[in-house]
Structures are given as structure tokens and as C-alpha cells.
Amino acid sequence: MGxxxxxLIRRNSEHNDCVIFSLEELSLHQQEIERLEHIxxxxxxxxxxxxxxxxxxxxxxxxxxxxxxxxxxxxxxIEKIENLEGCEGLTKLDxxxxxxxxxxxxxxLGHNIHLKELFLMxxxxxxxxxxxxxxxxxxxxxxxxxxxxxxxxxRIQALQNFPVxxxxxREQEEAYCLKRAKDKEEAQRKxxxxxxxxxxxxxxxxxxxxxxxxxxxxxxxSVEHKDHVQEGQEGEYNQKRFKDNEDDLExxxxxxxxxxxSRLETLRHMEKQRKDQEKLSGKKKKVxxxxxxITEDGKALNVNDPKLDFSLKDDxxxxxxxxxxxxxxxMDTSLIDVDVQPTYVRVMVKGKPFQLVLxxxxxxxxxxxxxxxxTGHLVICMPKVDEVITGWRQTSESGTSPSDSxxxxxxxxxxxIEKLDVDPSKRSFPDVxxxxxxxxxxxxxxxxxxxxxxxxEDPDFEDNPEVPPLI
Numbered sequence: 001m002g003x004x005x006x007x008l009i010r011r012n013s014e015h016n017d018c019v020i021f022s023l024e025e026l027s028l029h030q031q032e033i034e035r036l037e038h039i040x041x042x043x044x045x046x047x048x049x050x051x052x053x054x055x056x057x058x059x060x061x062x063x064x065x066x067x068x069x070x071x072x073x074x075x076x077x078i079e080k081i082e083n084l085e086g087c088e089g090l091t092k093l094d095x096x097x098x099x100x101x102x103x104x105x106x107x108x109l110g111h112n113i114h115l116k117e118l119f120l121m122x123x124x125x126x127x128x129x130x131x132x133x134x135x136x137x138x139x140x141x142x143x144x145x146x147x148x149x150x151x152x153x154x155r156i157q158a159l160q161n162f163p164v165x166x167x168x169x170r171e172q173e174e175a176y177c178l179k180r181a182k183d184k185e186e187a188q189r190k191x192x193x194x195x196x197x198x199x200x201x202x203x204x205x206x207x208x209x210x211x212x213x214x215x216x217x218x219x220x221x222s223v224e225h226k227d228h229v230q231e232g233q234e235g236e237y238n239q240k241r242f243k244d245n246e247d248d249l250e251x252x253x254x255x256x257x258x259x260x261x262s263r264l265e266t267l268r269h270m271e272k273q274r275k276d277q278e279k280l281s282g283k284k285k286k287v288x289x290x291x292x293x294i295t296e297d298g299k300a301l302n303v304n305d306p307k308l309d310f311s312l313k314d315d316x317x318x319x320x321x322x323x324x325x326x327x328x329x330x331m332d333t334s335l336i337d338v339d340v341q342p343t344y345v346r347v348m349v350k351g352k353p354f355q356l357v358l359x360x361x362x363x364x365x366x367x368x369x370x371x372x373x374x375t376g377h378l379v380i381c382m383p384k385v386d387e388v389i390t391g392w393r394q395t396s397e398s399g400t401s402p403s404d405s406x407x408x409x410x411x412x413x414x415x416x417i418e419k420l421d422v423d424p425s426k427r428s429f430p431d432v433x434x435x436x437x438x439x440x441x442x443x444x445x446x447x448x449x450x451x452x453x454x455x456x457e458d459p460d461f462e463d464n465p466e467v468p469p470l471i
Contacts, residue, residue, distance in 0.1 A: 036051065187261035329376035
């Protein structure tokens with residue numbers, strides 16, 4: 001049996017971007033709804049409401065729909081017209097093929113001054129003598145009844161004969177109410193009998209199952225015994241299936257009255273038959289395993305369950321990654337959930353995951369997500385993480401001179417940025433005495449260098465007596 005829920009209304013309001021508070025048209029037909037509820041609280045702006053082919057037994061919870069113009073309640077279990085006085089803008093009401101026997105209840109529609117069309121064909125009251133004349137005289141604002149236009153002469157004649165017609169309708173209503181009370185008692189009696197039979201069958205099946213379990217526990221286990229048990233179970237399954245088929249055939253061939261109880265009984269029988277089929281065949285609803293988004297070793301996977309088009313752009317100028325996801329244009333933004341991680345981005349669209357591994361590490365806290373009001377696309381901007389700079393220290397090799405090492409050190413320092421490592425545990429103030437390099441070059445004057453004495457045989461040699469000798 002169905003009920004009117006917020007999720008049901010949202011699923012049937014995609015034409016309004018799944019927004020329910022501003023709905024003007026709603027269709028909830030063929031949903032096996034038994035009670036009319038919640039609509040007057042969630043959808044105050046409704047103008048058209050389709051509820052045909054359900055199991056609604058009473059008109060209720062629609063009096064606050066002031067803007068409602070068309071209400072379709074055909075093929076339901078309604079027995080009385082009521083609770084429509086608050087629908088001030090109602091112009092069309094369809095109650096075709098219901099169980100309305102109290103024709104005098106149409107008087108409550110006198111408050112709906114804008115009502116122009118009414119459909120009551122297929123109801124027990126439509127078979128009453130003087131039915132049309134009574135409705136035409138009672139509801140003088142009507143222009144059409146059961147698809148047929150009401151002429152002015154017809155209304156004048158109905159008003160003239162109204163006292164006599166009203167007495168006839170009252171007598172036929174009383175007879176119908178007595179008959180309806182008997183039908184209700186008979187339906188309740190059948191329902192009690194069915195419940196008792198089901199309880200007996202349930203206890204019998206439990207007893208049989210326990211008996212088979214006791215026999216299996218006492219007998220020694222063997223392959224032959226196993227085959228015997230399987231054959232017995234198959235035989236029992238075939239026998240029960242044959243019995244269910246016979247019961248089903250008997251149910252559909254059995255004559256029944258056209259009452260709300262018979263409709264409910266038919267629905268219960270179909271529901272029971274479906275459950276028995278599932279139970280006997282051993283078929284269970286396959287639970288879809290959850291989608292794996294992160295592997296056991298922590299690797300993120302690319303997933304696109306909503307099957308959305310997307311584009312991933314690396315904006316080097318602004319140092320960010322931009323994801324453009326083509327979300328459904330008329331879908332409510334509340335059904336979208338965005339989660340940005342350093343190495344991947346995940347978007348849940350109506351519960352379906354979209355996940356994409358990013359080509360570079362990003363900053364989740366600085367990321368932003370916006371949705372276009374024209375196209376509905378979701379744009380996620382994710383700034384990239386800057387390069388991490390590690391400390392670097394140059395070690396002088398034994399074969400290089402201090403001047404070469406200092407030159408190389410200066411050149412490499414100009415190319416790369418170097419961080420100064422300070423160990424506060426050793427000293428808390430700079431050591432001035434050790435600022436100069438520990439390995440000092442030897443002064444040239446200490447070194448013993450061989451004196452270069454020019455040779456007289458050298459053709460370029462000139463001896464100038466005024467020049468002092470080199471020391």
C-alpha cells in the first residue's frame with residue numbers, strides 16, 4: 001500500500017526542478033494511495049491535482065488549497081462528498097467510478113461558487129431515479145454534468161420538481177445505506193475468516209518444519225538421506241505451487257460485489273500472491289553492492305555513475321584546476337553534495353557518485369563550487385598546492401680549492417633558494433667567532449716559492465739596472 005511522502009512528490013515534480021512548495025500541477029495516479037494527506041501543507045499553490053486510480057476512501061486534507069482549480073479523484077473508494085468547502089477556486093471535479101451513495105452530500109459543493117463541471121457517472125447514486133434533476137437543482141452554478149451541458153430549461157424544470165425529487169432521492173439513499181451496511185458486515189466476516197485461516201496455515205507450516213527438522217536430526221546423515229530430503233522438498237514445493245494456482249483460479253472465478261472492500265480484497269490477494277511466488281521460488285531482491293570509490297590500499301578510482309559530461313582544465317595562469325560538471329539543468333541544488341580532497345574530487349548527484357582523480361595536489365579549504373543559473377552546470381575551482389622547497393647543503397670536495405668551492409657555492413645559491421637550518425638546542429645566539437670559514441687558506445708569504453731568475457739566453461730578456469730585484 002502506498003502513502004503520500006515528500007520523496008514521492010519530489011519524484012513527480014521534475015518539471016518544477018523538484019521544488020514542491022511552488023508546485024502548480026501534481027500527478028499521483030496509480031500509486032495505490034489509501035489516504036489523502038500532507039498535500040495541503042507542502043503544496044499550497046497547487047492548481048491541478050491528479051489522484052485517479054488509487055484506493056483513497058475519504059476526501060480530506062485539501063481544504064487549504066485555495067488556488068486548486070481541477071481535482072481528479074476518479075477510480076477511488078470515496079463514498080461521500082465532503083471537505084471541499086475551502087477550495088475556493090475549484091472549477092472542475094471528477095469523481096467518476098467511485099462508491100458515492102449519499103447523493104445529498106453534493107449540497108456541500110454549494111460553497112464552491114466557481115464550480116462549473118462535475119463528473120459522478122459510475123457511482124451508485126448515478127443510478128437513482130431523478131439523479132440528474134436533483135444535482136442540477138442543488139448546484140445552480142454548474143454548467144456541465146457528466147460531460148453534458150445543462151440547459152436553462154432543464155434547470156427551471158428541475159427546480160419546479162425539486163420537492164418531489166428530493167423525497168425520492170432520500171428514500172433511495174436510505175435503502176442503499178441499509179444494503180451498504182450489510183455488505184460491510186459480510187466483508188468484515190470474510191476478512192476475519194481469512195485471517196483465521198492464514199493463522200492456521202502459518203502454525204501448520206511451522207509445525208511441519210519443526211517435524212522435518214526433528215526427523216533429520218534423529219536419522220544418520222548420508223547421501224541417500226540427503227537426496228530423499230531434497231526430493232521431499234521438491235515434491236512439497238510442487239504441491240504447494242499447484243494448490244496456490246488452484247486458489248488463485250478460484251478467487252478470480254468467484255463472483256463478488258463492486259464495493260470498496262472488494263477492491264481492497266483484490267489488491268491484498270495480488271500482494272499475497274506476489275510474496276508467495278517470491279518465497280516459493282527462493283528469489284530474493286538482489287542488493288546491489290556498494291560502489292567502491294577507494295581501494296583497500298587507499299587509491300581513489302574514477303567513477304561516473306550519474307553518466308554526466310564533464311571537462312577538467314588545468315589553469316596554469318591562476319595555478320588552479322577547474323572541473324565543469326554538466327549537472328541536470330532542472331535538478332534542485334539540494335540534491336548535490338561536493339567533497340574536495342587533496343588528490344580527488346567527489347560529487348554526489350541524487351545519491352549517485354561522480355569521482356575524479358586530479359592530476360595535481362589541490363587545497364580543499366581554498367576550493368569553491370558554483371552552479372550556473374542558466375545551464376545548471378557545476379563549476380569547481382581547486383587551487384593547486386605550491387612546490388615544496390627542501391633544505392640543501394653544499395659539501396666541498398677535497399680536490400677543489402677554497403676559491404673554486406666558494407665560487408660554485410655562490411653560483412648555485414643564486415640559482416636555488418636555500419633555507420637556513422638553525423638548531424636552537426646548540427646555541428640560542430649567533431656565534432660571532434665562527435662566522436669566518438674554519439678552513440683558512442695559507443698566506444702566500446709563508447709558502448716557499450722558487451725564485452724565478454731570468455736567463456740571459458732568453459731573447460726577450462732585457463736587464464734594466466734601474467729596476468730593483470724581485471724579493
